[in-house]
Amino acid sequence: MTVAVADPMLPQRYRVTHAQRLLDDTVSLRLTPQDGELPSWQPGQFNMLYAFGVGESAISISGADDNGFEHTVRAVGAVSRAIAALQVGDSIGLRGPFGSAWPVTAAEGADVVFVAGGLGLAPLRPAIEAVLQQRERYGRVVLRVGARRPQDLLFPEALERWRLARDVDIDVSVDHADTQWRGHVGVVTTLIAGARFDPHESIAMVCGPDVMMRFCARSLHDEGVADDRIYLSMERNMKCAIGLCGHCQFGPSFICKDGPVMRYDTIADRLNVREL
Amino acid sequence: MRSDTETPRAAARITRVALQALIDALIARGYAVIGPTVRDGAIVYDQLSTTAELPAGWTDEQAPGRYRLQRRDDDALFGFAVGPHSWKRYLHPPMETLWTARSSADGFDFSAAPSPTEKYAFLGVRACELQAIAIQDRVFQHDRFRDTAYAARRDNALIVAVHCAQPASTCFCSSMQSGPKARGAFDLALTELLDAERHDFLVEVGSPAGAELLDSLAAAEATRADLDAADAVIAQAERRMGRTIDSSVFRERLRDRAEHPRWTEVADRCLSCGNCTMVCPTCFCTTVEDHTDLSGAQAERVRKWDSCFTMEFSYIHGGSVRQSTGARYRQWMTHKLSSWVDQFGSSGCVGCGRCIAWCPVGIDIAAEATAICADTPPTPGATP
Numbered sequence: 001m002t003v004a005v006a007d008p009m010l011p012q013r014y015r016v017t018h019a020q021r022l023l024d025d026t027v028s029l030r031l032t033p034q035d036g037e038l039p040s041w042q043p044g045q046f047n048m049l050y051a052f053g054v055g056e057s058a059i060s061i062s063g064a065d066d067n068g069f070e071h072t073v074r075a076v077g078a079v080s081r082a083i084a085a086l087q088v089g090d091s092i093g094l095r096g097p098f099g100s101a102w103p104v105t106a107a108e109g110a111d112v113v114f115v116a117g118g119l120g121l122a123p124l125r126p127a128i129e130a131v132l133q134q135r136e137r138y139g140r141v142v143l144r145v146g147a148r149r150p151q152d153l154l155f156p157e158a159l160e161r162w163r164l165a166r167d168v169d170i171d172v173s174v175d176h177a178d179t180q181w182r183g184h185v186g187v188v189t190t191l192i193a194g195a196r197f198d199p200h201e202s203i204a205m206v207c208g209p210d211v212m213m214r215f216c217a218r219s220l221h222d223e224g225v226a227d228d229r230i231y232l233s234m235e236r237n238m239k240c241a242i243g244l245c246g247h248c249q250f251g252p253s254f255i256c257k258d259g260p261v262m263r264y265d266t267i268a269d270r271l272n273v274r275e276l
Numbered sequence: 277m278r279s280d281t282e283t284p285r286a287a288a289r290i291t292r293v294a295l296q297a298l299i300d301a302l303i304a305r306g307y308a309v310i311g312p313t314v315r316d317g318a319i320v321y322d323q324l325s326t327t328a329e330l331p332a333g334w335t336d337e338q339a340p341g342r343y344r345l346q347r348r349d350d351d352a353l354f355g356f357a358v359g360p361h362s363w364k365r366y367l368h369p370p371m372e373t374l375w376t377a378r379s380s381a382d383g384f385d386f387s388a389a390p391s392p393t394e395k396y397a398f399l400g401v402r403a404c405e406l407q408a409i410a411i412q413d414r415v416f417q418h419d420r421f422r423d424t425a426y427a428a429r430r431d432n433a434l435i436v437a438v439h440c441a442q443p444a445s446t447c448f449c450s451s452m453q454s455g456p457k458a459r460g461a462f463d464l465a466l467t468e469l470l471d472a473e474r475h476d477f478l479v480e481v482g483s484p485a486g487a488e489l490l491d492s493l494a495a496a497e498a499t500r501a502d503l504d505a506a507d508a509v510i511a512q513a514e515r516r517m518g519r520t521i522d523s524s525v526f527r528e529r530l531r532d533r534a535e536h537p538r539w540t541e542v543a544d545r546c547l548s549c550g551n552c553t554m555v556c557p558t559c560f561c562t563t564v565e566d567h568t569d570l571s572g573a574q575a576e577r578v579r580k581w582d583s584c585f586t587m588e589f590s591y592i593h594g595g596s597v598r599q600s601t602g603a604r605y606r607q608w609m610t611h612k613l614s615s616w617v618d619q620f621g622s623s624g625c626v627g628c629g630r631c632i633a634w635c636p637v638g639i640d641i642a643a644e645a646t647a648i649c650a651d652t653p654p655t656p657g658a659t660p
C-alpha cells in the first residue's frame with residue numbers, strides 16, 4: 001500500500017521540552033510537536049531527528065507521553081553530538097515514526113524475554129513498559145541487561161521501578177566490574193541460560209550490538225525458543241527511512257521499512273554472511 | 277476497405293522530414309524535447325529542437341570496458357544502442373533540493389521544494405529503457421512511500437520510443453525480457469525504415485496523447501509492407517543480440533552463493549569506482565547533504581545519486597558494514613539480479629550493457645553472474 005502522507009521527506013517542527021544527561025555521552029530528550037498532535041507510534045519504531053544545518057539521524061523511540069516522544073541519544077558523531085547538545089526550548093526537526101514494532105500484542109499469553117545490550121535498552125523500554133502496564137496478560141517476564149561498566153547502565157531508576165514491580169525477573173551483567181559491583185560479570189548472553197521461562201511458550205525481544213544479538217539469538221534458540229518467536233532490532237546506515245535511498249539494505253530487506261524489528265527466522269541465514 | 281492495406285494494429289508512417297514536425301509539435305505543446313546527440317565522442321541525451329542534432333550516421337561500437345563512436349554507411353538517426361546517459365537523469369536527477377529551512381522566532385521553519393514543473397518529451401527511448409523507467413516507477417511511485425517529485429516529473433513526461441535496430445555486443449535485453457521490441461508504456465513508438473529507396477518511420481500509438489500528436493502530423497496510413505519491414509527490423513536486432521544468458525537462476529543462486537570464491541576474484545579487478553552504478557538506468561540509491569548559508573540562518577537538504585561501491589554507503593558507528601570490495605560488488609550485483617525481485621517483483625537489470633562498456637576494467641555483469649550461477653556449485657570448502 002502506498003501511504004499518502006503530505007511529504008515523508010519533510011521534517012516536522014518539534015521542541016525540546018525536557019533534557020536529561022544519562023551518561024557522559026548519552027542524553028534523553030522529550031520532543032513535543034510545535035504544530036499539531038503527536039503522531040501515533042508503536043514500541044520499536046524510530047524517528048529521523050534533524051539538527052538544524054547539521055543533519056539527520058535515525059533514533060529509536062525510547063518512550064512517549066501525551067506531550068511528546070522521548071529519545072535517548074548517544075553522541076558519537078556530528079549529528080548525534082548536535083542533537084545531544086540541544087537544550088530545553090530548542091527546536092529540532094522530526095520525521096516519523098517509521099519501521100516495524102516489537103510484537104507486544106502478539107506476545108500476550110506467552111512468557112516474554114527481553115535481552116538488552118548497552119543502548120539497546122532504549123528501543124526496548126517502551127515495549128517493557130507496555131508489557132508491565134498489562135502485566136496480567138503475560139506469563140513470566142524476564143529482562144536481561146548488559147552494560148560495559150556499572151556506571152554505563154542506562155535508566156537505573158526505571159530498572160529499580162521494574163524490579164519492584166510485580167513478578168519481573170531482572171538480571172544485569174557488566175563486562176568490566178568495579179569494586180562495588182556485586183552482580184554478574186561477563187557478556188549478557190550467559191544470563192539467558194539460567195533464566196526461568198518456558199522456551200516453548202515464550203517470545204523473545206533482543207536489542208543491542210550486532211554480535212550480541214547474534215549470540216543471544218543463538219542461545220535462545222539453543223534453549224528451545226523457536227526462531228519465529230525471537231525478534232531482533234537491526235541497525236543499518238539510513239538516509240531516508242522510507243525505502244528510497246537504498247542505504248539500509250540487508251539482503252532483500254530494507255531495514256527502514258521491513259525492520260528495524262525483524263523475526264529471527266527470516267534473517268538467521270543472512271546474519272551469518274559476513275559484510276552483507 | 278482494401279484488404280492489402282488492412283492493418284492488424286493502428287500504425288502510421290511518416291517521413292524523416294516529418295520527424296522535425298513531430299519535434300516542433302512537442303515544443304509547441306510546451307515540452308522540452310530530450311533526445312540523443314553526439315558530444316565528446318559519445319551519444320548522450322540533451323535538449324534539442326531540430327533533427328539535425330540527432331546522431332545521423334553514427335553508431336556505437338561497444339565491448340567490455342570499451343565504447344567508440346563509428347561512422348555508419350547510412351544516415352540512420354537511431355542506428356546505435358545506448359550511451360552513458362539514461363533517462364533517469366531527468367526523472368531522478370543527480371542532484372535535487374528536498375527542502376529548505378530558515379531560522380525564525382519559533383525555532384526554524386521548513387519549506388518543501390516546489391513541485392517540479394519540467395515537462396519532458398523523451399525522443400528515442402529504447403525498449404530496455406522503457407523497462408528501466410517502469411522499474412524506477414515501481415520504486416518511486418508504487419511502493420509504501422511515494423517520491424512526489426519523481427511522480428510529478430513522470431506524470432508530465434511524454435515518451436517517444438524507438439524500437440532497437442542496432443544492439444551492441446554488450447547488450448542482453450532479450451535475456452532479461454526487456455527488448456529489443458518496445459512493449460512498455462509509450463505514447464508513440466517509432467521504427468526506423470531505411471533502405472536505398474526511403475527513410476521513413478513507422479509510428480505506433482500507445483496513448484491518447486500520442487494519438488493527438490500523430491493527428492497533427494502529415495502521416496500516411498502504414499501499409500502491410502511497412503509493418504512487415506518494421507517487424508524485420510526488430511527480428512534482425514533480436515538475431516544480432518550481443519549475448520544470451522540464462523537469467524532465471526540468478527535470484528536463487530546469487531542469494532545462496534554469497535560465499536562464492538568468484539566474488540573475491542572480481543574484487544581483485546574492481547576499482548570500486550562506482551561507474552557501473554552511475555550509468556545504470558535503474559540504480560536509484562541516493563545520499564543527502566545538509567548545508568547552511570554563511571549566516572547560518574538558512575539551511576537546505578540536498579539529495580544526490582550515491583553508489584553502493586563507496587565505503588561510506590554502509591557506514592555505521594564503528595565501521596562500514598561492507599569493508600571489502602568483494603562485499604560491495606556482491607551487494608551491487610545481488611541487488612540488481614536477485615534481491616530486486618524480492619523487493620519490487622522484477623529484476624533490477626534490463627540488460628542494456630552500460631555497466632559493462634563503462635567499467636574501466638571491463639567487468640561484465642552478465643559473465644560474472646553466469647559464472648557464479650553455473651550449474652556446478654563452487655567446491656565446498658573453497659576459500660571464500
Ligand SMILES: Cc1cc2nc3c(=O)[nH]c(=O)nc-3n(C[C@H](O)[C@H](O)[C@H](O)COP(=O)(O)OP(=O)(O)OC[C@H]3O[C@@H](n4cnc5c(N)ncnc54)[C@H](O)[C@@H]3O)c2cc1C
Pocket residue numbers: 046055056057058059060061072073074075076077078079080081119122123234235236237238239260591592593594
Ligand atoms: C533504527 C535505528 C535506531 C537507532 N536508534 C538509536 C538510538 O535510539 N539512540 C542512538 O543514540 N542512536 C541510535 N541509532 C544510531 C544513530 O542513528 C547513529 O548513531 C547516528 O546516525 C550517527 O550519526 P552521527 O552523524 O552522529 O555519527 P557519524 O559517525 O559521524 O555518522 C556518519 C553517518 O553515518 C551513519 N551512521 C553512523 N552510525 C550509524 C548507526 N549506528 N546507525 C545508522 N546509521 C549510522 C549516519 O548516516 C551518519 O550520518 C539508531 C540507528 C538506527 C538505524
Ligand code: SF4
Pocket residue numbers: 552555556557558559612624625626627628629630631632641
Ligand atoms: S546492471 Fe548493467 S546491464 Fe543491467 S540495467 Fe544496469 S547498466 Fe544495464
Ligand code: SF4
Pocket residue numbers: 545546547548549550551552553585631634635636637638639
Ligand atoms: S564493476 Fe567496474 S564500473 Fe563497477 S565499481 Fe567495479 S571497476 Fe567500477
Ligand code: FES
Pocket residue numbers: 237238239240241242243244245246247248249254255256257
Ligand atoms: S533508509 Fe533509505 S531505503 Fe531505508
